[in-house]
Amino acid sequence: MSTTKPVPMASAAVHPAPPRRLTGRLKIVLAVLLVAQFMLAVDFSILNVALPEIGDDLGFSLANLQWVATAFALSAAGFTLFFGRVGDLIGHKRIFLGSLTLLGLASLAGGLAPTPEILLVARVAQGLATAAATPVGLALLTTSFPEGPLRQKALGLNGALMSAGFTTGAVLGGTLTDLLSWRWAFFINVPVALAVLLVAPTVITESRPALRPRIDLPGALAVTLGLFGIVYGLTQAGEHGWTHPVALTALLAGAVLLVVFYLVERKAAQPLVPLHVLKKRTVAWGNVLGLLAFVTETSLVYLLTLYMQKTLGFSALTAGLSFGVLGLGTVAGGVVASKVIARTSTVAVLVGGGLLQAVFTAVLLFLGDTPASMGLLLPATFLGGVGNMLVIVGFMVTATTGLPDHEQGLATGLASMSQQVGIAMGTPIMSAIVTAATAGAVSAGAILHGVTVAVAANAVLVLAGALIAAVILRTRRDRTRV
Incomplete structure (x- = not known):
């Protein structure tokens, strides 16, 4: 009989050998976490199309209307790392359930808001809930699924739904605003959050460090x-x-x-962030790639929205619906990502996905000023979406691999921060490029020129990410596979 003492675990209990296939319980855990992450992603864009209606209904001035989006982005990006680390200290499950409760209440308050001030408070609360739920949700995902094919599959599906949620938000926001009211862009979160809160406590297990350090x-x-x-x-x-x-x-x-x-x-x-974690090449550069992935794809949605509405004359709803093709591309990329990683390597997926995204972003440089250009735009966004999602899944796997469970909240906090800061950064950067390129002109031709210049900058950023992955993250094993 062995006399070896077991090694103390950082989680609440010692788990048996990790499963190699998805069990019934793991499928439910995966579904609960994916639904929550999808809902959080939708919130980033669901109000964009509804902003004019909100301004008219509540009396926002034109100058202050942007705060409906900015208040959310500042809270979501600013507190992500903090809440991810807090989850490591007091328990991921506890923070996850608390943040979804806050999200449901904030969404209800936003939908009922009678004044601009109450609406902005609700948006700040939604941002705080997102800042907490996103990293701890990812931490629950990485601690529930062991490193290897199961985790890669889970992260692939998570990345697909997360990116699809961003584009779905634009479609859903326009549809709800046209058919019902902008208030339903808030209300829709309430039943989803409630459903997750009813199921999650029974299937998700808590994890926290054995010793709780000070914040x-x-x-x-x-x-x-x-x-x-x-x-x-x-x-x-x-x-x-x-x-x-x-x-x-x-x-x-x-x-x-x-x-x-x-x-x-x-x-x-x-x-808050041990420097030995930041010094890990996979963590540091993986997050750089994640930042670039979210900066480029989310800002491309803004650029193409501008192109379709200002150059082609499409309605907001028609432009939003066209992004369903991009959403399908991201879902397809997320589904195949884990299989491609298993057959090649994470670095190969980062490089290949980046090159695919760069090529089909560059294809958009040939867009014209007639609706016939949609024949180019739709397949390009689909294939570019596939490439972008390969990069996102590769980044998630890279940035969370090789760290113990008690540091997964930190790792996913950094990854979530890269995601949310990238989303918040992308549109302002590309908007500034368009503004500089158009020199204040607002004609259809000037907008097309500004969008084209910004698309070129976007493609260069994507290509830079692929180059970083190929040069810096390439391992000895990757070289032997060439």
Whole structure:
């Protein structure tokens, strides 16, 4: 009989050998987490089409209307890393259930809001709920499924629904606003959150460290305010241009605070982000690739919306429905990603997916000023969506591999931060490029020129990501496979 003592686990209980196939319970766990992540992704874009209706109904001024989106983006991006680490300390399941409760209540309040002030408070609460639920939901996913094919499959499906949720939000927001009211863009979250809250407690198991370290409050404050500054500065740059004093001040303050955060983490006894994690090549560069993936694809939705409405003259609903093709591409990419990784490698998927996305983004440079260009746009967005999702799944696998369960909340917090900051950054960056290229002109031809310049910049960013993966993340095993 063996006398070897078991190694203490960081989770609440010692688990048996990990399953090699999806059991009935794991299928339910996967479904619950995927539904939650899909709902969170939808919230990023569901109100975009409805903004004019909200402004007319509640009396928002034109200048303040953008805060409906900005208030959400600032909260979601600024607090993601903090809540991901809090989940590591007090339990992922507990934070997950609490955040979905907050999301349901905030959505109900937003749908019933009688004034702009109450609506903005509801959007901030939705952003905070998203900042908490996204990283801990991913942490529950990575701790429920062991490294290898099962986790890759789960992350592939998660990435597919997450990206599809962003495009679905545009379609759903337009449909609900046209058929019912903009308020239903809020109300739709309530039954979904309630359903998840009824099922999740019975199937999801808690995980938390055996010893609970103290929260690194100076580090949390520095990184949160730093991200606030960066995201707010980018939104102001997209609206007013890169030389606007408010944009420059916010960007500079955000950058300084992020440097302060790094210095704090170097000296903290129990840092919010241990530097040994950031020094892992897969974590650091994986998140760079994730940031680029979300910057490029979500901003492309903005550019093509601008093109279809301002150059082709399509309605908001028609433009939104066309993104269903992009959504199908992302779902297809998410479904095949795990199989491609199993047959090749994660780096091969990052490079191949990036090249596929870059090529079909560059194809959009040939768009014209007639509706016949939709024959080019639709297949290009489908195939580009496949490539983008391959990159996203590759990034998720890369950024969360090789870390113990008690650091998965940190890893998924960093990954979620890359996702949400990328979503928040993409549109302002591309908007600023369009504004500079059009020089204030608003004709159909000028908009087409501005979009074309921004699409070229978008394709260059995608190509840069593929190059980073090929040069920096390539391992010895990858070289032997060539």
